[in-house]
Amino acid sequence: MTMTEAQHAYVDRVATFFTMFGSARAWAEILGWLMICEPAERTQAEIAADLGLSAGTVSTQLRTHVQLGMVEQVRVRGDRTQRYRLRSGAWYGVMASELERIRALGDLARAGDDILPRDRPERVTELGDLADFFAREWPPLMERMAAELDPSPSETRI
Amino acid sequence: MTMTEAQHAYVDRVATFFTMFGSARAWAEILGWLMICEPAERTQAEIAADLGLSAGTVSTQLRTHVQLGMVEQVRVRGDRTQRYRLRSGAWYGVMASELERIRALGDLARAGDDILPRDRPERVTELGDLADFFAREWPPLMERMAAELDPSPSETRI
DNA sequence: CAATGCTTTCAGGCATCGTTGAAATATGAC
DNA sequence: GTCATATTTCAACGATGCCTGAAAGCATTG
Numbered sequence: 001m002t003m004t005e006a007q008h009a010y011v012d013r014v015a016t017f018f019t020m021f022g023s024a025r026a027w028a029e030i031l032g033w034l035m036i037c038e039p040a041e042r043t044q045a046e047i048a049a050d051l052g053l054s055a056g057t058v059s060t061q062l063r064t065h066v067q068l069g070m071v072e073q074v075r076v077r078g079d080r081t082q083r084y085r086l087r088s089g090a091w092y093g094v095m096a097s098e099l100e101r102i103r104a105l106g107d108l109a110r111a112g113d114d115i116l117p118r119d120r121p122e123r124v125t126e127l128g129d130l131a132d133f134f135a136r137e138w139p140p141l142m143e144r145m146a147a148e149l150d151p152s153p154s155e156t157r158i
Numbered sequence: 159m160t161m162t163e164a165q166h167a168y169v170d171r172v173a174t175f176f177t178m179f180g181s182a183r184a185w186a187e188i189l190g191w192l193m194i195c196e197p198a199e200r201t202q203a204e205i206a207a208d209l210g211l212s213a214g215t216v217s218t219q220l221r222t223h224v225q226l227g228m229v230e231q232v233r234v235r236g237d238r239t240q241r242y243r244l245r246s247g248a249w250y251g252v253m254a255s256e257l258e259r260i261r262a263l264g265d266l267a268r269a270g271d272d273i274l275p276r277d278r279p280e281r282v283t284e285l286g287d288l289a290d291f292f293a294r295e296w297p298p299l300m301e302r303m304a305a306e307l308d309p310s311p312s313e314t315r316i
Numbered sequence: 317c318a319a320t321g322c323t324t325t326c327a328g329g330c331a332t333c334g335t336t337g338a339a340a341t342a343t344g345a346c
Numbered sequence: 347g348t349c350a351t352a353t354t355t356c357a358a359c360g361a362t363g364c365c366t367g368a369a370a371g372c373a374t375t376g
Binding site for chain 2: 351353355356
């Protein structure tokens with residue numbers, strides 16, 4: 001499958017967006033392409049050819065996508081080559097994993113308990129209270145989100 | 159004011175944390191130090207001396223803190239020198255500004271409407287639905303947060 | 317088991333960004 | 347107005363990280 005002009009433009013838009021937040025260009029292009037390519041499953045070699053990236057770059061950046069849980073390896077029936085695709089619920093997973101970062105922020109705030117400044121201690125405690133608040137609110141929020149977005153997050157078949 | 163061992167350890171912990179997410183070391187150290195220094199208001203020269211950073215670095219990184227809304231310039235009564243301090247509600251502001259990023263994600267998803275893949279279009283639409291969900295949930299969440307964390311986010315005086 | 321194609325690894329080149337030190341500018345004190 | 351001090355700007359150095367191209371490693375096919 002060869003890329004249309006509109007598809008190229010979209011990949012570029014996604015790539016530009018995530019690059020602004022510090023992602024590697026190739027990482028972001030692969031993400032954008034895996035969002036819209038057809039079929040959804042692709043080999044590394046195809047991705048490299050489609051986007052004009054070297055095989056090494058695709059290998060490296062695709063691995064980080066897999067580690068982050070955005071992309072999964074699949075085997076297409078009849079074909080034994082390794083293929084990759086955007087995970088169903090990929091975006092959902094990103095939001096769900098926010099809870100870990102919230103907790104880490106709470107730990108960071110509590111680590112300052114020993115040296116709380118007398119002058120405006122809320123500089124530290126505010127962060128802790130904030131983390132506690134989100135740690136409480138996040139799980140029910142995620143449940144509402146799951147209920148609303150996809151009543152049955154079923155496994156996609158090929 | 160000279161830094162104690164414990165204070166130094168805390169600044170380092172904060173700096174290590176934010177550096178992991180790609181922040182510049184000096185940026186993160188300044189943030190950590192402004193969280194716990196006493197008094198809370200400090201000049202650039204003091205920060206540079208306290209942390210062992212060059213004046214230029216402090217100037218640059220402090221500006222980004224100000225632009226991000228984490229730090230504000232203040233004038234202490236009696237003293238005419240420029241001082242900086244962590245803004246009251248700084249952490250709150252970070253969370254509140256998330257709404258903009260959520261909206262940007264929604265725009266990104268909608269930009270893909272023209273080229274929705276027939277095969278598994280949810281790769282794109284899921285992101286849009288997610289953004290819509292958060293765009294709806296975020297404002298009331300922020301209100302609850304404001305109510306719970308600080309009933310009166312009054313301006314801090316010197 | 318040979319051949320082919322795909323993937324991984326890695327050294328080197330390139331670009332970007334953070335930091336410094338010094339010079340220029342601005343600000344406040346006298 | 348002049349001096350002293352604080353801040354900003356900027357060129358240059360250094361470090362970090364991305365990307366490539368090539369070589370090595372796997373795996374599937376005939």
